[in-house]
Amino acid sequence: MSEPVPATPTRFDLRALFPVLRWGRHYDRKSLAEDLAAALLVTVLVIPQSLAYALLAGLPAEVGLYASVVPALLYALFCSSSALAVGPVAVASLMTASAIGDFAAVGSPAYWPAALTLAFLSGAMLLAMGLLKLGFLANFLSHPVTSGLVTASGLIIAFSQLKNLLGLSGGGNSLPEVLVSLLPQWQQVHGLTVAVGMGSLAFLYAVRLGLKPLLLRWGLAARATMLLVSAAPVLAIAVTAALTWAFGWHQQGLKIVGSIPQGLPPLTWPSWDPTLLRQLAVPALLISIIGFAESVSLAQTLAARRRERIEPNQELVALGAANLGAAFTGGLPVSGGFSRSVLNFESGARTPAAGAFTALGILGATLLITPLLFYLPQATLAAGIVVAVLSLVDLSLLKRTWGFARSDFAAAAATLLSTLLLGLEAGLALGVGLSLALHVLRTSRPHIAEVGLVPGTQHFRSVQRYTTRSSPRLLALRVDESLYFANARALEDHINDAVASRPALAHVVLLCSAVNDIDASALESLEAIELRLREAGIELHLSEVKGPVMDKLQGSRFLQQLAGPVFLTHYQAVAALAPEVLHDDAAP
């Protein structure tokens, strides 16, 4: 027997809980230099992103910075990934706004404590799931569903940023909500804001689509190019903030970030209102699951490129600790961010220490440079968000799954559409439910192939696909599915029909190489099939029953009921029951 997931030590092992105790012992000057260089670059990227995602969540801008300090430090202490960078992310911020917006207005005194409560609940859930080793649950989020969710969120967020790019107000958690909120304001579009916002957006896309290929063509290394392109948002921020300061644009109606308090992240206390806890429980669970699934998939992709491994349950613990940290230091729900993690990886981070250094860099920023951000236009931040989230949008999956399997396409399309139209929670529930339902539905209608001997081998394949040898006295059926309650009757029907059209039949052999399990309902069906065949003068046999299934059958009366033995190989079954099939074809 083999275990699909590597066994984790059952004895309590401090180094299992704190991976830092392992990698920290070998930490050397070279790693330090590389981690510090990466941290510097990531810090520059993360500052504007953190401000923007806090605003997206409906919170003051500085909350984004706070959520990038202690949570990132705690994550570094517990994590098993050397590349993942943790902080506020687009999808979690959208879900935070959606969850809290139902019962507290943006800017009201109840709003921020509710976000802290959400982070606390999410952290507690992630931690509990990690300690209970429930990391495998993320596997139930299939790739089409995750991709549909992320693409739809990207589109919703991009559209919701229109308000900041056009100088309007309002928003929503689904595409119709956003459009219904913004469209009636078309006459209030603010020219200066459009100029700054759309200008920044044009600049960022020009760098991405124009400068980047150009630099690469000029022979600049891919990594250097990426670093230069990553610096573009900082340049946009510096220029638009300077212009706003110089020309007093904020007095002409351009919204700016305004004063951000200077100082350490505050010690905070989530709200313990039982009604609030109850209302936020489901959103917290969804934020946890989506955040975890996304983080672990990203961390695995990055780790694989360096031949490293990550431990999903340890990542749950680390993300849980990070969110608990966010709850008590003025943050919001955090998760592994895509662009910051990729930048961290590409700029050479060797260990989780890089994440800790980034956190210290942002701490420095909250202490020193926040006054410089006063004149920063919100439209410039919005442009940065739009570029970041549209890079998450991946419609090619729809095309690929359409060609590959309609059920995957259906799951992706249903998730994408329901998220766009109804919001993230409905999209997630519908996507996961539909994927599982389609899988179960498929297994409830098993493919059953009649097989014959492939001449020159001891191998049996479908008589419809290969030239095979068989006998009218023996019907060999390969059942291509585990037998369980949902398909037990289909097997009965199939065998009844197959037998009806073969008057010379004396033996039915079920080739069980693809039967990975037999449950109690299917066992009853097999007993009924055997009884019925026997009354018609036909013997039922099994061949190639696998070890684990055989172990289960041993305890049942079905095996005693069978006329003959269970054949180890289908070739032996045919040799015993219809040797004429093998005639001078036996030797390979």
Add this chain to the structure above:
Amino acid sequence: MSEPVPATPTRFDLRALFPVLRWGRHYDRKSLAEDLAAALLVTVLVIPQSLAYALLAGLPAEVGLYASVVPALLYALFCSSSALAVGPVAVASLMTASAIGDFAAVGSPAYWPAALTLAFLSGAMLLAMGLLKLGFLANFLSHPVTSGLVTASGLIIAFSQLKNLLGLSGGGNSLPEVLVSLLPQWQQVHGLTVAVGMGSLAFLYAVRLGLKPLLLRWGLAARATMLLVSAAPVLAIAVTAALTWAFGWHQQGLKIVGSIPQGLPPLTWPSWDPTLLRQLAVPALLISIIGFAESVSLAQTLAARRRERIEPNQELVALGAANLGAAFTGGLPVSGGFSRSVLNFESGARTPAAGAFTALGILGATLLITPLLFYLPQATLAAGIVVAVLSLVDLSLLKRTWGFARSDFAAAAATLLSTLLLGLEAGLALGVGLSLALHVLRTSRPHIAEVGLVPGTQHFRSVQRYTTRSSPRLLALRVDESLYFANARALEDHINDAVASRPALAHVVLLCSAVNDIDASALESLEAIELRLREAGIELHLSEVKGPVMDKLQGSRFLQQLAGPVFLTHYQAVAALAPEVLHDDAAP
């Protein structure tokens, strides 16, 4: 490719919708005689049962008779089963009482119309499911779940009849409700009722447990014995009714059936109150599904014993028509009854005409003999119900599934307990949900076996269970599950771990004989696995990929990515990649 379910004619065929047009043409005198004899016996059994189940549903006794006339005639017109007898049944009556009891008091003017509406909704749903060919949905009710539901219902009904056996009032839809309702009345137990009720119960059990084995030992044929035993309730009814009339027991507090109107079933009209329709929709769906699943499973069992077939979708149509009939002729939701169907079968019914004759017999009873039922004690009817429903109780399933598979045991036990404690609806939802969840959970952790050549064959089996030959240069893994999103990552982990401990490895071959499907998520995992192995200097190969899976892979880039071909047989793969394994073992 093979279809699991026989194709039904796509062209409209009147004989498909009305099977009577087929069997009716060959109807002869012999069939008529056998059908008439069976109908006579079933009529005698069905009269007291129908009265009792109507009372159980909270309706006047005559409603049970009405529900056995037109519904049974309509069923005979549409059905594909020659043995199933349709009318009021225990489980549907319990569910009716539970559904209507929430918003109408027993005996109130709104109660009966609500039952008619429930029958109408249930009939419309069954008919729609039949016309849409949704009969396969009943497959998702696994045997452990159905059995748990029926056993629990039997226990609840038996306990709820205590009130009639003890002369109390009240009741409920779950065991706690029944006990809470009855226990406080322990001082009001009515002696005469106990004497009649418990006396009848003792008599019925004496016949069943004492007389039946005795008759069989005396050499009486099994069928004759069964018929005699079936007549016992009628004897109990006749004797207790006569005694009640003679001694005026009804004036001493013994509850009797009382006056039952004489005449044809009335034409009725369900209530169309939209609130009521909305509230009854879910209960109607549950009654439909459980009634259908039970009926079709019973009909299949009986049909198999005569080498006949039933058509589930046609049964849906027939049960739908029967319930619609019940809605417009003063009935209540109906379904295939266990004891009446078995009696019908055992007493020799050849065609659905037997059911029609039974319906005519009961029509005769409603016209003629209802005055005779005036003095019938309700306690005697209750004793009959208790005997009937306790025969549905089957706790042996728990024992059998415990030995066979814990997941089946869990589904059966959870359904049984949740139905007992929370009622039928909760039990059904929990049972079906749990069975599916356990199935999906199991497939999310696939069994993966390392295989080697069984010497003297061309067959490969688990190296842990068989003496096999293999090579350190080649790792052959048999994945015992379809690869899909829920287990894609588990495969990645397993291969990573397996490769890590084998320094000499040059080839990994996935033996795909048990892989019945590969979805988009799993394909991405396979691509990732191949890439990673290639970077480590190891080649990934596939063998024995089945036709339908190969069709899907053809369109993907994964196949082009592979270093070698997909091997038809695993033996050929080993012959090509590590021929030293085959050394002088090749010929069979």
